[in-house]
Amino acid sequence: MADKDINRIIAGTFLEMADILETGGETSRAVIALTALGSEHGEDELYRAAAMAANQGIRVKFIGTKSVSYPGVETVCVSSEEEGHKELENLLASGAVQGGVTMHYPFPIGVSTVGRVITPAKGKAMYIATTTGTTALDRVEGLVRNALYGIATAKACGVAEPTVGLLNIDGARQVEIQLQRLQNSGYSIRFATSGRSDGGAVMRGNDLLMGSCDVMVTDSLTGNILMKLFSSYNTGGNYESVGYGYGPGMGENFDKLILIVSRASGAPVVKGAIEFAAELVRGDYQRVFAMELKAAKQAGLDAVLAGCRAQKQAGEPAEAVVQPPKEVVTAEIHGIEILDLEDAVKDLWKENIYAESGMGCTGPVVLLSEAKVEQAKSILIGKGYISE
Structure with a gap:
């Protein structure tokens, strides 16, 4: 037996001993599947990852085209990416593995x-x-x-x-x-x-x-x-x-x-x-x-x-809003979504508060008179544009 193989056996023994010490002898240590086909860096790169994880005490089922031998790594041979993903599903469904790592998965909406x-x-x-x-x-x-x-x-x-x-x-x-x-x-x-x-x-x-x-x-x-x-x-x-x-x-x-x-x-x-x-x-x-x-x-x-x-009703006619007389605007109200900014300004106009839209260093702002800030904030909070 080659020295390399002996070292692997010794490493595997120490991993098992460490697992017993950590879990009290339980056999429920996580097993994780890894699909290896499709990597831009080749299958060997992912085999190296599986070996590195096994060195940390994680058991890995390596789904690939090559039969490899390493303590803590078990090979599941397949001939294509499609077959590899089917094997991943089977391993998960059977409980042979508790999780899988892969390069693609068709998650449902949600x-x-x-x-x-x-x-x-x-x-x-x-x-x-x-x-x-x-x-x-x-x-x-x-x-x-x-x-x-x-x-x-x-x-x-x-x-x-x-x-x-x-x-x-x-x-x-x-x-x-x-x-x-x-x-x-x-x-x-x-x-x-x-x-x-x-x-x-x-x-x-x-x-x-x-x-x-x-x-x-x-x-x-x-x-x-x-x-x-x-x-x-x-x-x-x-x-x-x-x-x-x-x-x-x-x-x-x-x-x-x-x-x-x-x-x-x-x-x-x-x-x-x-x-x-x-x-x-x-x-x-x-x-x-x-x-x-x-x-x-x-x-x-x-x-x-x-x-x-909840969305605004499609086709709802735009309401005509009269702009109040202009004022000097030196105060800013932050926290309004960019898509809501113009609506927020018009809602203030409806309350006879002159306001303008602007863009501050952290995002959209409503510009208005210092004297109207508290009143405007109360209106914007009530309409859900900003939080308290």
């Missing part, structure tokens, strides 16, 4: 993935909610759900009270209002504070780099771009070398643990995704997700989401 990155300023882990999939057809509803999915994922991975930040994108201000409604009705949520001098839960680009929150809420298209930037900014883009991948698909009535990596993901990221999957299994992520959703529904989630979906 399910999207929560990624995890390492932020460069302080080396802190941050969850990006979300990175692939479609959480909801309405943007604001989707972002509200993304926040809940991100919170549940972070809690399942051991973050007891994750702080939540909202990336400064279209919809963020309305999402903040809806999440505050849930908070005021009893749902426990910790809003993060921006690292910029003006603070607030709406995060800017600097906060992404600093890791100002545990969970960063965004839409999946933006989140997907962020994942690619965070994972490959040191490599030129063709090799993802840092982080944990695009994360698990989360959603109501979705009971499979499927985590996504990119075809550009290198062994370090794929290994991170396997670790991510094992953490979620150990943290009983389905139970955590169900508890989080139940708590949010008890605080009125269904009503909040129904309000998000």
Whole structure:
């Protein structure tokens, strides 16, 4: 027997001993499947990731064309990507594995993935909610759900009270209002504070780099771009070398643990995704997700989401609004969505308050007289443009 094989046997023995010490002899240690076909870096790169994860005590079922031998790694041979995905489904359905890592999965509407990155300023882990999939057809509803999915994922991975930040994108201000409604009705949520001098839960680009929150809420298209930037900014883009991948698909009535990596993901990221999957299994992520959703529904989630979906009636004739006499506008009211800005101005005009729309350094603003600020804020809060 070659020295290399002896070393592998010894390594495998120590892994089993470590598992017994950690679990008290239980045999329920997580087994994670990995599909290897389709990577831009070749099947061997993903085999290396499986071996790296096995060295951390995670058992891996490697679904690929090659029969490999490594302590903690079992090969399931297939001849095509399609066959590999069928085998992944079979392993999940039979209970032979508790989770899977793959480069593509057709998630249904309502399910999207929560990624995890390492932020460069302080080396802190941050969850990006979300990175692939479609959480909801309405943007604001989707972002509200993304926040809940991100919170549940972070809690399942051991973050007891994750702080939540909202990336400064279209919809963020309305999402903040809806999440505050849930908070005021009893749902426990910790809003993060921006690292910029003006603070607030709406995060800017600097906060992404600093890791100002545990969970960063965004839409999946933006989140997907962020994942690619965070994972490959040191490599030129063709090799993802840092982080944990695009994360698990989360959603109501979705009971499979499927985590996504990119075809550009290198062994370090794929290994991170396997670790991510094992953490979620150990943290009983389905139970955590169900508890989080139940708590949010008890605080009125269904009503909040129904309000998000409410749209202005199509074809409704525009109401003629008379502009009040002009005044000097030196005060600003922040926190209004860009798409709602002109409507907010006209609603103030209806109350005989002269206002103008503008763009400040942190987003859209309503400009008005200092003397009218408090009255205007009360009107805008009442109409749902800003939060208290």
